[in-house]
Amino acid sequence: MKQFAVILAVLIASSATAAELLVEAESFSKRGGWTVDPQFMDVMGSPYLLAHGLGKPVADAEQLVEFPQPGVYRLWVRTKDWVPSHHPGRFQVTIDGRTIDETFGTEGEDWFWHDGKTVEISGDTATIKLHDLTGFDGRCDALFFTTDMDFRPSNEPDSRMAAWRRKLVGIPETPPSIGNFDVLVAGGGVAGCSAALVAARLGLRVALVQNRPVLGGNASSEIDIPPRGLARSVTDEVAGSERAGVIAAEKNIELLLGWHAFRVQKEGARIISVDAKNVSTNKEVRINAPVIIDCTGDGWIGFRAGAEYRMGREGRSEFDEPLAPETADKMTHGCTLYFKTREGDKPTKFPDAPWATVVSRSHVDLRSDHSWEYGHRLDTIKDAEHIRDHLLRAIYGTFATVKRKFPKGAAKFELEQVGYVAARGESRRLVGDHILTENDIRSKRRFPDMVAMGSLVFCLHYPGKKYDFRNEMKLIAVPPYPIPFRCLYSRNIENLMMAGRDVSATHVAFSSVKLMKTGGQLGIATGAAAFLCKKHNTMPRGVYQHHIPELQDIVFERGSYKESLKPSRSRE
Ligand SMILES: Cc1cc2nc3c(=O)[nH]c(=O)nc-3n(C[C@H](O)[C@H](O)[C@H](O)COP(=O)(O)OP(=O)(O)OC[C@H]3O[C@@H](n4cnc5c(N)ncnc54)[C@H](O)[C@@H]3O)c2cc1C
Structure with missing residues (x-):
């Protein structure tokens, strides 16, 4: 315990003297084709930027940031690989035109700080870009730069993380x-x-x-x-x-x-x-x-x-309700996602999406109504992001199957709109x-x-x-x-x-x-x-x-x- 306390003290001391910068992705002034998604902030801790391009990579998001000082920083990017075995939401980070070696959206089963390794910042400012590689819902919550090479931000989206982030971006504890x-x-x-x-x-x-x-x-x-x-x-x-x-x-x-x-x-x-x-x-x-x-x-x-x-x-017995199940359980109504397809002017391709067809399987009915619904047996609040993502996979997977199975009939078929906000x-x-x-x-x-x-x-x-x-x-x-x-x-x-x-x-x-x-x-x-x-x-x-x-x-x-x-x- 004593040894732990000493190590902790060193970490705090070193991070206190380090130069640090937190950039919240949702605050980027130019979002390109990325969208702010705040739906899950009560669970994962923050709104984030989502590259919701329906299979076409979206335009870069961009922000000019001011660094505390030039120097070598370690970069941490808070992100999530939303289908861990397939990494459909991959993206890169560029700083003043240089692409970081790491590809993000490729690791971890939940939201976490992906280590972007070291980056050299030569001036007082730098332009950061998020470069989407897939159009399939890559997500970036924040970028954290620190000159303390040993510091690891906590992955726990708890009140301590909230307080730490608030302090770094200068938001007072008591709002006006x-x-x-x-x-x-x-x-x-x-x-x-x-x-x-x-x-x-x-x-x-x-x-x-x-x-x-x-x-x-x-x-x-x-x-x-x-x-x-x-x-x-x-x-x-x-x-x-x-x-x-x-x-x-x-x-x-x-x-x-x-x-x-x-x-x-x-x-x-x-x-x-x-x-x-x-x-x-x-x-x-x-x-x-x-x-x-x-x-x-x-x-x-x-x-x-x-x-x-x-x-x-x-x-059933609690209120003597005939339609209630025999015993109480956690089941609720599920959630739904809105989408629209259309017949375009020319044939179009849709990327293979094995990570999506594994959910949609043989399903080929693309009628959009509110019978697309998932999450009844999950917690519609705590599991909300997973529920939304499962519906995205069902829609993309069904569309990919239709394109593949009906190459002539569905050649000009396009996804016109797929919602990313699930109706709870x-x-x-x-x-x-x-x-x-x-x-x-x-x-x-x-x-x-x-x-x-x-x-x-x-x-x-x-x-x-x-x-x-x-x-x-x-x-x-x-x-x-x-x-x-x-x-x-x-x-x-x-x-x-x-x-x-x-x-x-x-x-x-x-x-x-x-x-x-x-x-x-x-x-x-x-x-x-x-x-x-x-x-x-x-x-x-x-x-x-x-x-x-x-x-x-x-x-x-x-x-x-x-x-x-x-x-x-x-x-x-
Ligand atoms: C598959 C499906 C089919 C349905 N079909 C029908 C139908 O045909 N007709 C019908 O009438 N109903 C239908 N419903 C039910 C209906 O959609 C909901 O019961 C209804 O939307 C509830 O209305 P509301 O205003 O309470 O909530 P919502 O419509 O969910 O509105 C609440 C709003 O509050 C916002 N909000 C949430 N938290 C916060 C916060 N902390 N701070 C600020 N804002 C917040 C949300 O973003 C949202 O915009 C259906 C539901 C589902 C899932």
Whole structure:
């Protein structure tokens, strides 16, 4: 132990005197054809650059960087070989035009610092380029240069790595506050947009934090799942492609687009602020709000705050649900990836992709619908990157097989678009004062605090029997049924509400509530409840206990609230 302490002290001392530079790949000012991918940052530690070229190498990403001093540095590149036995995502690093000998994306089964060996930096600045070799989703998170030849960065994506990186790029531990809001909405899917819109139209100052460059969640242009379910007018405004304009028109909404809510501060059982990180610049800000609405789909805010949640399927006996399995397990809905093919003008080739056909096998059906789904038996949060990658392999593999098997018929066939953002089907469901069940839905149970109407189906997803990336579904029609407000606030975090697929429901009930227009209605109810929290100086449970008639007046646009959900502009 003593010897270990001495070695550690030497390492710290030597790295303290070393010249060091951390370059975050996602912060490159010229990204060429590389794309910022922040989807997995809560698991692997950071947004990263992805060379998503559908089999054609993408243009170089480039950044001019300033070094602390000229000299010989050891270079470490944080990367991942996403199919370890085949290395489909290979790339090179060049510094001032010289290519580093190492090829990256060729080692390691998970994210790790690949040793780029020594590099000589002759001036104060150098131009770094990432040069993609394959077009098949090579990935680079960061480059670390150090004059300490013995230093090895830790591969553990834990809080120590985060603190180390923050220090190296000069981001303060405590982010600056961007002010006090009346409500913070995290997640800009249909549910989050509806919540923000209603709160803003009722006069609240709203912070809407969305970690993608576009709004809409699974309904966005990145994913394109059609929103279904019963809608109210606000939901319809944000269910379609006009949603960006609708949100922009509300002056009470401060939209943080491309910001990821990653940390919360609490006092007792209340969240007092949420920290958000810009997924490109890594800049961080603090947002203070007395009420928070978690519309992240994954219950991230609740999870960070220690809210109770469920994940997986309940056993049949727990709520006496006929559709539940005999015993509880971890199975969830899977995830899907959107893609499009087209007939081009001339014959094109597609690279052989044995690392992909090993997943797709004999599959040749290239119809793009949302029955491409994987991950039901995995953890849709912790294994999210693997799930997305498996779907990429299934799509590329199927396309490669079609090209090979039908050389004439598919000669001009091209992959027009393949998403890299997987639509998550299900993960955490935050627990509220009521957990909606299959029997509540089947019996159309009347709730005095009813604030929304679910509809259409129980839609249970299972892994396909022949191909693990195609789903099977069980659809059981249900008549419209009430959803109570008690499913929309956390049982143990006083000022936390939720809307969308992370509300309080069993797995079976969730399979119906998950529809996006239903989620939009839940967003409306939470946005309205945030308004009542401010008006009556109370918390969501207080709204349930004392203000349900008023909440219902707003949600169902009755009495003096008839006009209040209309666009602010039309009321001016
Ligand atoms: C295969 C499949 C088929 C489906 N088919 C249909 C269908 O036909 N019709 C239908 O209505 N529904 C369908 N669904 C269900 C539906 O897509 C989801 O239940 C729905 O998207 C949930 O909406 P949401 O707003 O809660 O979450 P999302 O749509 O996931 O939106 C949440 C948003 O929050 C963002 N976010 C997450 N974490 C953070 C954070 N920490 N900080 C900031 N932003 C964050 C996400 O990037 C995302 O954009 C399907 C789902 C799957 C998987």
